[in-house]
Amino acid sequence: MKIKQRSGSLLFLMLTFFFIAAITQTNDHDKNSNKLVEAASDTVLKTPTTGEKLYSEACAACHGVSGKGVAQSQLGFATPVPDFSDCDFASREPDGDWIAVAHQGGPVRGFGKDMPAFGMALSEQELQQIMDHIRTLCRDDNWPRGELNLPRPLVTEKAYPEDEAVISTSVDMENEGSVMNELVYEQRFGARNQVEIVMPFGFRESPTGSWNGGQLGDMALGIKRAVYHNIDNGSIFSVTGEVIFPTGDRATGFGKGTTIFEPFVSFGQLLPANSFLHVQSGVELPVLRDKATEEAFWRAALGTSLTHGSWGRTWSPMVEVLGSREFESGAVNHWDIAPQVQVTLNKRQHIMMNVGVRIPADDASRDTQFMVYILWDWFDGGPFEGW
Ligand code: HEC
Known part of the structure; x- marks a missing residue:
């Protein structure tokens, strides 16, 4: 009888423990995502969203501020990043194609999946702003678009x-x-x-x-x-x-x-x-x-x-x-x-x-x-x- 009672209270204790652990986990998770949402809305509310700013937040980590692409050693994947400042390359790609890649990720145009999809995070209008900024990275308008x-x-x-x-x-x-x-x-x-x-x-x-x-x-x-x-x-x-x-x-x-x-x-x-x-x-x-x-x-x-x-x-x-x-x-x-x-x-x-x-x-x-x-x-x- 005593043994039964003891094991019963042990079970109760264990359940309570798991329950509390689960609640705190959810709270932590909620706290984290709240922080992320706050950070994101801070960015949206407090800073004017210019194409340049959006580019530096979303793209520069891989493509570099100058558009030349970050050194391979810092990226952690083997796919080479294209050079947006190279007019011979960049001028010939229409905005629409590049917006498709940025929205849907590399595979939509048969590129690697190391180029992530931003369609959930950025609107097409924001991607167009980013494109307008990318267009300034090639500084020679001699090249037909x-x-x-x-x-x-x-x-x-x-x-x-x-x-x-x-x-x-x-x-x-x-x-x-x-x-x-x-x-x-x-x-x-x-x-x-x-x-x-x-x-x-x-x-x-x-x-x-x-x-x-x-x-x-x-x-x-x-x-x-x-x-x-x-x-x-x-x-x-x-x-x-x-x-x-x-x-x-x-x-x-x-x-x-x-x-x-x-x-x-x-x-x-x-x-x-x-x-x-x-x-x-x-x-x-x-x-x-x-x-x-x-x-x-x-x-x-x-x-x-x-x-x-x-x-x-x-x-x-x-x-x-x-x-x-x-x-x-x-x-x-x-x-x-x-x-x-x-x-x-x-x-x-x-x-x-x-x-x-x-x-x-x-x-x-x-x-x-x-x-x-x-x-x-x-x-x-x-x-x-x-x-
Ligand atoms: C995690 C790294 C990473 C981030 C962040 C990233 N890219 Fe890329 N991007 C790549 C890689 C790698 C490629 C090359 C893919 C390939 O050639 O298979 C690429 C290719 C592209 C291309 C295709 C160019 C071509 O060859 O026609 C475009 C356009 C592009 N990125 C735009 C963007 C834009 C716009 C952003 C920000 C919204 C962005 N990328 C953010 C890694 C990244």
């Missing part, structure tokens, strides 16, 4: 100087068959310049029905310079000089048989509601005028970008209008229209695809063409990164 890098149409050339590789294919859908491919390699140099190399190759059906396979077309080399760009009014204007060399066989329809100079201007404009306009115009001036005719061309593409959810894939439907006219008496204007849609394929959004058709809009005998390209913005990572 990434917002001006509009989605690439199938035919019209962009004004923005790019680091990209594009493989495009156009397939004639009516008369004789033709599958022409074009490999375009573009590389920036300096803040505003770009060199591009174009290598066409393909297959063509002869009127007798046999196919000429795997032949090289006329290769081209071009230099582009963005002569004007302004993020405030959303415009960019470039001048390009291109030389097309007679590397293709004229007899089988793979080349023009003469060197052609092709100077052109291109213009890009951001429009309200994530819409955009490209305009390109130029002339083709063959050296041997009996082989190819002099011709003027003008092209425009109007499109808009739609994002899947808040941070997902970007779809950019566009319509291109393509005009040309030979410099000959009695020549007529040729018109094509090309509806198409570009879509980003991976999370990093540096691999894209565009699919469309190019339809003759005058009564010429040109074929309707199916067109497609795959684009790799190689500055942003390898082709298999960021999926």
